Amino acid sequence: MVSIEVQNAYVDFPIFDAKTRSLKKRVLGKVGGKIGTDAKVPIIEALQDVSLSLKDGDRVGLVGHNGAGKSTLLRLLSGIYEPTRGTARVVGKVAPVFDLGIGMDPEISGYENIMIRGLFLGMTRKQMEKRVDDIADFTELGDYLQMPLRTYSTGMRVRLALGVVTTIDPEILILDEGIGAVDAAFLNKARDRLVDLVRRSGLLVFASHADDLLLELCTTAIWMDEGRMRKQGSLREVLTAYKGRDPYENMSAEMLARLGAEPAVAGKGGE
Numbered sequence: 001m002v003s004i005e006v007q008n009a010y011v012d013f014p015i016f017d018a019k020t021r022s023l024k025k026r027v028l029g030k031v032g033g034k035i036g037t038d039a040k041v042p043i044i045e046a047l048q049d050v051s052l053s054l055k056d057g058d059r060v061g062l063v064g065h066n067g068a069g070k071s072t073l074l075r076l077l078s079g080i081y082e083p084t085r086g087t088a089r090v091v092g093k094v095a096p097v098f099d100l101g102i103g104m105d106p107e108i109s110g111y112e113n114i115m116i117r118g119l120f121l122g123m124t125r126k127q128m129e130k131r132v133d134d135i136a137d138f139t140e141l142g143d144y145l146q147m148p149l150r151t152y153s154t155g156m157r158v159r160l161a162l163g164v165v166t167t168i169d170p171e172i173l174i175l176d177e178g179i180g181a182v183d184a185a186f187l188n189k190a191r192d193r194l195v196d197l198v199r200r201s202g203l204l205v206f207a208s209h210a211d212d213l214l215l216e217l218c219t220t221a222i223w224m225d226e227g228r229m230r231k232q233g234s235l236r237e238v239l240t241a242y243k244g245r246d247p248y249e250n251m252s253a254e255m256l257a258r259l260g261a262e263p264a265v266a267g268k269g270g271e
């Protein structure tokens with residue numbers, strides 16, 4: 001059984017080369033985590049007192065403004081960061097998908113990169129050999145798959161990476177929003193595969209600024225604000241609080257049908 005238990009976790013980044021004198025006591029803008037300047041070295045308090053308990057079947061969206069701590073939390077859940085204080089206990093194999101390009105080698109072919117990327121995400125060589133044709137079809141890259149990756153455009157690389165990512169069978173899938181960078185037509189094609197991927201995953205945590213993707217993939221959410229968990233609950237409830245309006249308001253009929261949702265009732269927030 002997969003599970004994630006985080007208790008009173010903090011993640012600090014000491015900044016040794018910051019120009020201390022020019023730093024304000026506290027970040028005044030809306031963007032960025034909290035900067036503490038009491039110590040000799042300024043410290044960015046990227047996560048503060050975060051506690052959460054996730055289990056098999058949970059599909060959690062992470063929302064919050066730029067610098068609120070979403071990516072830091074995803075890295076903590078992936079075991080990439082250790083908490084400075086508190087604890088983070090993860091049971092299960094994590095497939096971290098932060099940057100679609102990570103684990104790709106520009107000098108080898110698209111085909112070889114499919115294998116490498118799959119191994120990086122925890123698949124075996126045998127499993128990847130079975131899936132490589134399906135991935136190749138999905139990317140529509142044809143003969144380009146025999147060319148070195150450095151000859152690809154950004155969009156072509158994303159197609160390749162997304163093709164691999166959507167074929168894995170993760171126990172714990174940690175997704176950062178990079179997947180939103182694909183062009184709209186291709187993302188539409190990838191949506192069904194993403195939905196399937198999430199269905200196969202034991203547990204999903206997905207940070208994104210895109211409401212429609214969150215609504216499609218997640219059921220609950222956490223709103224991060226200045227490194228703290230500001231609200232946790234059903235996705236609709238959290239998005240309504242974060243955005244100040246029901247996410248289903250003004251949604252196209254097509255999207256509503258896709259999500260199998262009822263239209264928002266005027267004046268009624270949350271579920």
Ligand SMILES: Nc1ncnc2c1ncn2[C@@H]1O[C@H](COP(=O)(O)OP(=O)(O)OP(=O)(O)O)[C@@H](O)[C@H]1O
Nearest residue numbers: 013032033044046065066067068069070071072073
């Ligand atoms: N490696 C690092 N070194 C120093 N500071 C960092 C580091 N990573 C993140 N931070 C800081 O921690 C805070 C939280 O950043 P994080 O990347 O987790 O935010 P985010 O919510 O994912 O933002 P975005 O939506 O822009 O991706 C920010 O103030 C950021 O400047």
